[in-house]
Amino acid sequence: MKIKCLGCDKVLVIPDNRLPRDKAIAFPCPTCSKVIRIDLRTSAAGQKPTLQTQTEKVYPTGEALKAQILKTVDELPPMPQTVIKAREIMEDPKAGFQELSALFEADQAIAAKILKLANSSYYGIKGGVSSIQKASVVLGQKTLRELVTLGGVSGLIGNQLVGYGLDAGDLWMHSLAVAFGARFIAEKIDASLASDAFTSGLLHDCGKLILDSYIAERWQQFEDAMADGETSFLDAERKVLALDHPEIASDVCKAWQIPKSISRAIRHHHHPSRSQKSKLAYIVHAADAIALMSGIGIGIDGTRYQMEEGTMTILALNDEDMGAVMGHMLSAAKKIVEE
Ligand SMILES: [Fe+2]
Numbered sequence: 002m003k004i005k006c007l008g009c010d011k012v013l014v015i016p017d018n019r020l021p022r023d024k025a026i027a028f029p030c031p032t033c034s035k036v037i038r039i040d041l042r043t044s045a046a047g048q049k050p051t052l053q054t055q056t057e058k059v060y061p062t063g064e065a066l067k068a069q070i071l072k073t074v075d076e077l078p079p080m081p082q083t084v085i086k087a088r089e090i091m092e093d094p095k096a097g098f099q100e101l102s103a104l105f106e107a108d109q110a111i112a113a114k115i116l117k118l119a120n121s122s123y124y125g126i127k128g129g130v131s132s133i134q135k136a137s138v139v140l141g142q143k144t145l146r147e148l149v150t151l152g153g154v155s156g157l158i159g160n161q162l163v164g165y166g167l168d169a170g171d172l173w174m175h176s177l178a179v180a181f182g183a184r185f186i187a188e189k190i191d192a193s194l195a196s197d198a199f200t201s202g203l204l205h206d207c208g209k210l211i212l213d214s215y216i217a218e219r220w221q222q223f224e225d226a227m228a229d230g231e232t233s234f235l236d237a238e239r240k241v242l243a244l245d246h247p248e249i250a251s252d253v254c255k256a257w258q259i260p261k262s263i264s265r266a267i268r269h270h271h272h273p274s275r276s277q278k279s280k281l282a283y284i285v286h287a288a289d290a291i292a293l294m295s296g297i298g299i300g301i302d303g304t305r306y307q308m309e310e311g312t313m314t315i316l317a318l319n320d321e322d323m324g325a326v327m328g329h330m331l332s333a334a335k336k337i338v339e340e
């Protein structure tokens with residue numbers, strides 16, 4: 002039997018033997034998700050079955066929804082190959098600059114992005130940075146590594162996120178602030194974590210890129226879930242979507258070939274105590290909370306954000322340190338985004 006969905010005009014061919022006789026059935030259209038209802042009860046009398054498509058969408062829930070969301074990860078723009086390769090090369094202490102330079106020669110678009118960042122007032126040095134080689138010599142390998150990561154990510158997280166109530170550029174600003182804040186904290190307590198803290202901070206909310214459209218179309222369900230005035234947005238994500246943005250972030254990290262230690266920190270950035278004592282998770286959590294306290298990139302989910310108890314003690318931070326982190330993240334992020 003051929004059934005045309007009245008919602009999207011998609012023609013579905015269903016073998017007759019799979020249709021129950023003398024029954025009214027309903028199922029969601031696989032293309033537009035609207036409910037298709039067919040009354041097969043009249044077919045026995047030789048009349049055509051009646052067909053209806055309901056206007057409201059059926060939203061999958063639970064495991065079905067989770068499976069659908071996980072598929073969306075493949076649709077994300079990929080991390081540029083040059084950036085992945087460059088990060089690998091810079092990981093190797095024996096690697097020379099030549100290999101790196103050949104890589105950027107072949108990808109001028111990324112090289113230009115990196116140079117633009119190198120010349121921002123945060124990194125910028127007198128006389129300007131005109132080549133990747135100069136950036137490496139003047140700013141050092143460590144900073145170049147940071148610039149490469151920034152260059153790779155800048156095009157991926159700049160868009161507006163309607164579901165989260167973030168304007169274009171808000172998530173980028175928030176991510177920059179958390180990256181610089183996390184690095185600042187790491188330098189104070191364990192300098193060996195500084196570079197990973199930066200990357201973790203930069204990418205910590207990347208799961209939001211995936212969940213945003215699902216939240217936007219289920220807005221009413223989110224409002225209902227949070228109507229008690231106590232449920233956090235993160236809990237509402239879990240309630241409505243069966244997963245939350247830190248969980249989906251692990252899949253995004255895998256797609257972007259981000260190392261496991263970083264994706265673990267991102268996975269637990271709201272609840273570092275569940276991370277099996279990952280210092281990196283505590284660092285990102287603290288930087289995230291401080292960024293939200295100072296109002297950077299505060300969307301709908303930022304208003305009920307709580308710093309987990311014990312975070313300050315574990316990181317040996319006091320109120321004065323917090324003020325310093327706040328000041329540093331604000332000024333660094335601003336300097337990066339201003340033209
Ligand atoms: Fe988050």
Ligand SMILES: [Fe+2]
Pocket residue numbers: 175179205206289
């Ligand atoms: Fe965040």
